[in-house]
Amino acid sequence: MSGSRQPVANIPASAGLTGAAVAIGIALLAAAIVLIQLGLTLPAKLLLSATAVAAVLVHWRLPASSARSPDVEQIDPLTGLTNRRYFHDVGQAMIENVQRRQRGIALMLVDIDRFRAIAGSLGHEAGDLLLRHVAKTIRDEAPSEAIVARFESDCFGCLIPFDPRGRDRIERLAERLAVRLGQPVKLVDQELTPRAAIALTRIDDGAATVDRLVRQADLALIAAKARSDGKPLWFAPAMEEAMAERNAIITDLRAALANGDIQPRFEAQVDLGTARLTGFEVSGYWDHPSLGPMTAERFMPVAEACGLSGEVSLSLMRQAMAAARDWDPSITLSIPLAASQFQDAWLAQKVIKTLTECGFPAHRLEIEITENALFANLALAQSIVISLKNQGIALALDAFGRGYSSLAHLRALPFDRVRIDPNFIRNMAADPDCCAIVTAIVHLGDSLHLPIAAKGVRDLDIEMRLRDIGCSHGQGSLYGPPLDLAQVRQMLAEKRLLAGISPSSFTIPRLAG
Template structure:
């Protein structure tokens, strides 16, 4: 070791040695960085990075060797063979190719170490090829011990360097790997130069030009720095592009593509952070669930493109009102969510700003919309112990707001949990009721006002719960709509009503209500045809009742559906007439066979001149359109007499007959059951 240090101190120019070491260290660092980039890629990209790696590494190694050689003073005139010198550069670059390729492949555990050893052999090949280009005036001999040591140093240190950086990606290991590779290069060179011994044989007139050689060393250093800078630049450019791409991908992953608001993933991340801050600082966080009220109507009337424009405008409004500690995201469809970090009096102001933005009119082309929204609010930690409970309680408050027409904003209350649990239990029991035969159909008679003759019966679904007793339809029908059971219930009623009506004598009509969910299905006409075929009920004896709101969702599709149903021979009645928002247009556009006047008008017909005027107008409208009118909710003789005087065609209500099981109607003698084959087909 002392001999190597003595060689450096006594036989080398210290400035050129320092310069050579700097070149070696810089080149090693650049080579390691480029090599790691190659190891993380594949295919053509790996090939490209490997090329940059071997060019940068080979050039730096060769430049260090050449500068250090120029700084070596053997005590005799020197010169360089240009051909062999160039060959030594090629040896460094080409020889490093298989080593770096093997080290970056990771085909087996020791591949990096073996690849590094191969790189060390390339360094050895370069060094001693360069020594062959070194011309001195003397006899050259080699100390074989130092020569073997130099080879071992290059192979061992290079192998350790690449194994270290591949095994651990931490920055400290990258720097350590660069230092080991630099030590391997420097150790090889100076140990090899110690092995190099010259016995002078001076020839008169031959001399060296130290100034020219030093200038050449500086030029070589400049070339080395340019090559290293090119490698660093390519790395930084790729790193910058990679960072930009990752940021762009993150933005895409965390942002709603339509509204450019944060999406569900971004919301979850932000909420986690806000709850953590609240825990650490003893603060509170309000979570606001936002669900648009009339968005489906906008989509149905004006198309999805118009609906998207409304969402974009609302998103811009909400984004513009945000202040410090506030956040709004779109979760999907017409559902948004907001986070507010509570300060004294700040929550009500935030909710007021949200309401203003959501209820202000939106002008789109030639039409105006006021979407409105239902807002549910829950506060952490007052209303919830954790994130999941906070989100759930916010949803409960939002659903309460949607069900209350007088409130736009509803705050969470503990009683909501009890109500929801009760509804969920009832929904589960309704599913069981459908499967276990707890459901039944009651029939309410429909009669002629003038003659009191029976015209038909309306089939009404009833549920007799084994523990709760009678459950009103107003309670379980909305549950069925919320839980997706309404289609099964609707088909069950249709099949059973038709199957039982087949045996009636006289063969009265049976009226069956259609829900909005049933009417939304394109296979409804096919279902009706199947039920009629399965039960054997003549189509003329089936009357289907539906409301204006059912038709309003998609008028063109509704008209097409009604025509298909009427083509089967089934009659159609417009239920709850007078409570909608486009009754006259509905009557003009759709081929109804009957109008059912809503009971709200009939109940006031004796006491309210306005109600009486409306009833009179509806009856006159029905006569002018040649559509019979049935009045619902007849409870007094006075109501019936007034309707008879005004020329009403049919009536239905408690005065004429309450809904009753089929057996009770048969016992009363209103109908009898003929002996027919049972054609009931269960859905």
């Protein structure tokens, strides 16, 4: 598409055709009047009849909304695009028109990742420039008949009529947008590489409405943002089931926290050199009354999205610390924290307060942080980490290798340990590239004097490979399933790893791979 179009007064291209039709109609009427004055009644009647037929055809072929231009209240003042309220009106008119012509209709939603963090760190002027850049990019790529609107602060919609056999045309448009919006852009003398979540839905069964399209696209957008890979995602009916589950989790989460229904599970962490148990990673478990048992992977993303991940993490931390006070002093607790928690300036104080209340030694606590937690505000994350380190709390970079700037983050924060993304570990045996990546990460750790731990160890072959390349610690199904409070206490008692009981030469048993 040409880059010369500007994102101003975004009205369908058919509005120009409407104006031309009106002008021609006026000329024909004038000609008929002249013919009548000359006494040529029959030609005048024929001309008037032809004009009436043409007017009906034009009205049928064009959306009703094209006969009027949007006023100031219908235009987003920052981007010049249609606003959401006017989009609903002209969109519904477009849908009714394309359905009469037996065509399909698709809606694409585009949401800028981390927009608030970008505007917060670079300033509102940079945020406005980014919004204008995204608006112009969408308008340039969209077909001329499409309606492009700014829905809300950083979300845009694009309504596109299409031939039902041409879904690939919509997919190519979305893929082009993903590429263009992922290119570096200069904002207020700073270069930024934005990324967008793109969701798509289409209805070509004659039952489309604006509300139905928006609802489906919203569900797909939630899934696209959770997937966080920048690739366009089409709506699927299963997303409605996922949303029903999400709503149930949101509805019941706060009560579950108050009632103590979300409980810790403990996954063993092992020294690969000696096979000794060194600690446990703590995760959450919730037996939901209607959805059944859920691990943290299922409910924590929802908790983070609704602002409750901090309360869940601190609750699990408090329960785990209370249980671990009389464990052998060599055993540590590793607590993963959500990315959103590192945007809380009071996080360090909350963790330290929990330590104090539980009487748990700071040196036995390790906080796990993912790279996603560093994107929004690295300076704040550094401040939080320094406060925690000053209390003797250890810091681990979790899921290393998944992000795009791992080496920079290793230099930016004083990590005590790095945990390799479990996807690399699980695929070591089958994929030589994964094995090479894991080896490179371990060698990098050696050069930085930084212990490297592997998550997702599930068989003896992978354990042996990790030990051979010098990986220091491992965790995963090879060393047993996550244990609840009673199970972990029973296991520690049997192995004489409760305080006051000598640990002797305990090694954790491996399960058959």
